[in-house]
Amino acid sequence: MTQTTAESAVRKQRAQIRVRTLRTDRWWLAPVLTFAGLFLFLIYGFWAMFDLSMLAGSYIAPFSSPCLAAATCPEGARLFGFAPFGDWYKLPPGLLILAFPGGFRFTCYYYRKSYYRSWWMSPPACSVAEPHSKYTGESRLPLILQNVHRYFFYVAAIIGLILTYDAVLSFRDADGNWGHVGLGTVILVVNAVLVLCYTFGCHSCRHITAGRLNHFSRHPLRYKAWTLVSKLNARHQQFAWASMVSIVVADLYVRLVAKGVINFPFA
Amino acid sequence: MGYKAKFRVWRGEGGEGRLEDFTVEVNEGEVVLDVIHRLQATQTPDLAVRWNCKAGKCGSCSMEINGKPRLGCMTRMSTFEEDETITVTPLRTFPVIKDLVTDVSFNYQKAREVPSFTPPADVKPGEYRMQQIDVERSQEFRKCIECFMCQNVCHVIRDHEENKPNFSGPRYFIRIAELDMHPYDVADRKEPAQDEHGLGYCNITKCCTEVCPEHIKITDNAIIPMKERVVDRKYDPLVWLGSKIFKRQR
Missing domain, CATH: 3.10.20.30 (Beta-grasp domain)
Known part of the structure; x- marks a missing residue:
């Protein structure tokens, strides 16, 4: 057998195999589907941001909640009872809201994985060579800004609670009487639950509850919260997609009811 | 057959x-x-x-x-x-x-660059008292069999040989996390994790977790918690302010 010593020049060489990958499975399928899913979500979000049909009876479209702009939401913000952005505000009302949950999802550790793989191909799949000649990851600008994630979490948690409040209000009919349950109520409740599961299963939330501690035994309540968040966190990817689908379904449903396209009993 | x-x-x-x-x-x-x-x-x-x-x-x-x-x-x-x-x-x-x-000696070199367990000077061996819940989180990382498949699959060095001097890789991030989460370890591991071991290079695409034969949740339980701890130390002004006001140890 040939003896190879540590000093050998050729020893420092990797196996020279001039193909991008030797994988034989359909490794490309997940990034393609992820790309398509995220693209469709962005397209819908862009449309919803400009669409003004956000109120239908007691329902409010999640992409436009809380309603903050007086010009486009004459009833004012239900949560605060007034519209903080007066008639001077001319931009789409969704813009005021979507920047925060959008930023939360953009900097989310799961979404980072999904779009780094599917959009930036860094890498497209495990053991598949990426096309970039240089890589510094999140060690410098601009990607080091991903570390702002926890601040988006703080705002997203508030918005998640507002969506829950909206879901509770959807048990009222158009005249404000409690006891109404329509298809929209069910959709908004399911959406609120999924958004909360996604938001409070976030890695930053896990860190804030007790992940930063080294002595769980000294903080039993925080430890309990950490175990609960960890359970949600283990399904973070599933909740990310489920809540993304549910928020589009809920938003589209309310807008279609508001436009009169959906007009059946118990809508 | x-x-x-x-x-x-x-x-x-x-x-x-x-x-x-x-x-x-x-x-x-x-x-x-x-x-x-x-x-x-x-x-x-x-x-x-x-x-x-x-x-x-x-x-x-x-x-x-x-x-x-x-x-x-x-x-x-x-x-x-x-x-x-x-x-x-x-x-x-x-x-x-x-x-x-x-030749996997790259990994042994990186292993030597991680300072070993550093207990407080006033606690002697035999005096450590820890609850199970305080140590079980980092026990997951001790399942590592050092197959180095996580190191191999990580695109940071797999596709970029030039990153090897600045990047320790997932195997050593779980080692750093294990020590940083240890109730009796007092060494500063957060800033070195970012500045010396290249934690910031990781873009959490989770290939290390996918290939781990011991099913260690490398990304979710070690790398991301370490990234969050680094944010506490280096990038979060509120945590910095809190540490000043309440005189918390960082």
Whole structure:
């Protein structure tokens, strides 16, 4: 057998195999589907941001909640009872809201994985060579800004609670009487639950509850919260997609009811 | 029932080599390493392969099977179609010594760069008192068998050899996390994790977690918690302010 010593020049060489990958499975399928899913979500979000049909009876479209702009939401913000952005505000009302949950999802550790793989191909799949000649990851600008994630979490948690409040209000009919349950109520409740599961299963939330501690035994309540968040966190990817689908379904449903396209009993 | 399988095995020394085709007998219940050993016994007596326990616990027989990092001893032949050609190559991130044997000393170098467990000066061995819940989180990381498949699959160094000096890799991020989460470790590991070990290079695409034969949640339980701890230390002004106001130890 040939003896190879540590000093050998050729020893420092990797196996020279001039193909991008030797994988034989359909490794490309997940990034393609992820790309398509995220693209469709962005397209819908862009449309919803400009669409003004956000109120239908007691329902409010999640992409436009809380309603903050007086010009486009004459009833004012239900949560605060007034519209903080007066008639001077001319931009789409969704813009005021979507920047925060959008930023939360953009900097989310799961979404980072999904779009780094599917959009930036860094890498497209495990053991598949990426096309970039240089890589510094999140060690410098601009990607080091991903570390702002926890601040988006703080705002997203508030918005998640507002969506829950909206879901509770959807048990009222158009005249404000409690006891109404329509298809929209069910959709908004399911959406609120999924958004909360996604938001409070976030890695930053896990860190804030007790992940930063080294002595769980000294903080039993925080430890309990950490175990609960960890359970949600283990399904973070599933909740990310489920809540993304549910928020589009809920938003589209309310807008279609508001436009009169959906007009059946118990809508 | 036995059958004849088609194997393509990378053979060579240093970086130079080629994929060679073989037809080799496979019997029921065998794993890829068994077939490699049969190749050695019947066709290629000088084929080099590193192995030891044949039980998935020593981490020696790491190789790439159909392009994926796998343990040869834990990859059942029954997971492949009988007419499928199975391609076996050495780990692609490390220099080849011969055939399927790579030089993984990069990892040992990185291991030496992580300071060892550092207890408080006033606590003597035998005086450590810890609750189970305080240590069980980092016990997960002690399952590591050092197969280095996480290091191999990580694109930060797999696709960018130039990053090796600045990046320790997932195996050592779990080591750093294990120590940083230890109730009695007092060494500063957060800033070094970012500045010396290259934690910021990780873009959490989770390939390390996917290939771990011990199913350690490397990304979710070690790398991301360490990234959050680094944010506490370096990037979060509220945490900084809180530490000043409440005189908390950071």
